[in-house]
Amino acid sequence: MSSPETLTLASVQEAHKLIKPFIHQTPVLTSTYINTLASTPQTPESLSNTEWSGQTPSNPILRIHFKCENFQRIGAFKARGAFHAIERLKQSPDFDPSRGVVTHSSGNHAQALSLAAKTSSIPAYIVMPTISTPSKIAATLSYSAQITFSGPTAPEREAAAQKIISSTGAALIPPYDHPHIIAGQGTAALELLSQVPTPLNAIITPCGGGGLLSGTALACSESKTKVFGAEPSFEGADDGKRGYYSGKRVEAVKSLTIGDGLRTPVGKIPWSIIYERRLVDGMYSVTEDQIRAAMRLVYERLKVVVEPSAVVGLAVALYNEDFRKMVEQEGGEEGWDLGVVFSGGNVSLAALGELFKDQ
Known part of the structure; x- marks a missing residue:
């Protein structure tokens, strides 16, 4: 078995060769409407009662490329x-x-x-x-x-x-x-990098246990593409972010966030890649309402089925002012090409009704 220390881009490339007969190469979608929305400043009213209340809204330029792992076998990466x-x-x-x-x-x-x-x-x-x-x-x-x-x-x-x-x-x-799990999950980003005609400035993925995020970091480790993690903030589900900025892995999470696939703490091996090897460039979190809003946007504009966990990266790009200001500063007038991984689409019609019944 590979050890965490020996996991590299080559590990992900070898994994992809091995699993190609068993998986789908999932499509990459874009939306002019969502790009325009992401590249428009939020209103001061929308930032009231948030940590950015009173600040001038950021004005990034974003071109988003959605890696649709909701179309993967079993409906997830x-x-x-x-x-x-x-x-x-x-x-x-x-x-x-x-x-x-x-x-x-x-x-x-x-x-x-x-x-x-x-x-x-x-x-x-x-x-x-x-x-x-x-x-x-x-x-x-x-x-x-x-x-x-x-x-x-x-x-x-x-x-x-x-x-x-x-x-x-x-x-x-x-x-x-587990090293084999991490290398396998990284193949989604490996495909994404080859499917987009222009180099990606960054990829953002959901982070629960960290397998997808750490695998993505390995896939991008020999490129200029930055890697970011996204989490729900509800009831401490943003353990990855809290650990990343405090320098100590959070070992327990008790959260009933609607992003049910993200209720677990970051694992030891993913943490070693995400934080100790410094292969992830930052972590961001979003609220339950922001997750719902991003999910509704995907349904109405992209016409694809996604689960709440899948859209936290998009929610960060749309609503997290810390992330958006960073893109504005680093991307300047050219902006960023951002890869957003939709991690899965396993949500029932009944659950969808519950999520949006009061909206």
């Missing part, structure tokens, strides 16, 4: 890491496929590992929090996985997974804190 981990595991002489694989996940990694395991006829044992959305539970079951329910915190989920390992001998494939 997680398929990349799961297929890479399974394919690497199959190469190990110590792996017994009959004992299966196990993981803990709120939904997208659960589905991804179940599909990857089923593709290779390997049993999959999945630990899911009881608060997981019904649609993600149903999708995981559809791939023939065996589900065990647990409490919502990372320690509770990990303890349940350990019990399964003790009884079955299954191999653990964590949702984000």
Whole structure:
């Protein structure tokens, strides 16, 4: 197994070669309307009652390129890491496929590992929090996985997974804190860099456990493309940002943000890439209302299905004045070409109704 220290751009490139037969190269979309909106200053009224109240609104120029991992297999980027981990595991002489694989996940990694395991006829044992959305539970079951329910915190989920390992001998494939997962997730950014005709000034991705963000950082590590992370601020879900600017990884998160895929703390290995190796250039957070507003915009203007977790990067570009001012200062009159990764689209119609029922 690769160690965190040996993960490089080459690791991501090798992962892409290995998983190409199993994944989709997802499309990149653009929107003139969203570019115009992102390149228009927010109103002073919209900044009232925020930390930027009274400040002159920034005026960046942004051209946004959306990497649509909501069109990926199982509806999320997680398929990349799961297929890479399974394919690497199959190469190990110590792996017994009959004992299966196990993981803990709120939904997208659960589905991804179940599909990857089923593709290779390997049993999959999945630990899911009881608060997981019904649609993600149903999708995981559809791939023939065996589900065990647990409490919502990372320690509770990990303890349940350990019990399964003790009884079955299954191999653990964590949702984000694993070199093979990180290298696999980085393939989304690798594709994005090749799909956009002009060099990207930056890519911003959602950050939960940090697998996608750290993989993206590896993919961009030998280019001039900056990398940023985006998180919800609700109930401390912005652990990555708080840790990044305090210099110490936050090890526990208890948040019921609508971005349910981002309720986990940044893992040790992603943290080593994001912070210790300084491969990520900054972290930003947004409110629940800003996530809803970005989600509505994507539905109405791009006509694609995204889940709340997927749009935090777009919300940062539209509403976070610290980020927007930085783009204004660094991009100047030329502005920035910004890659925004839509991480997934696994949201039910019922959940959508709840999200927007009062708006």
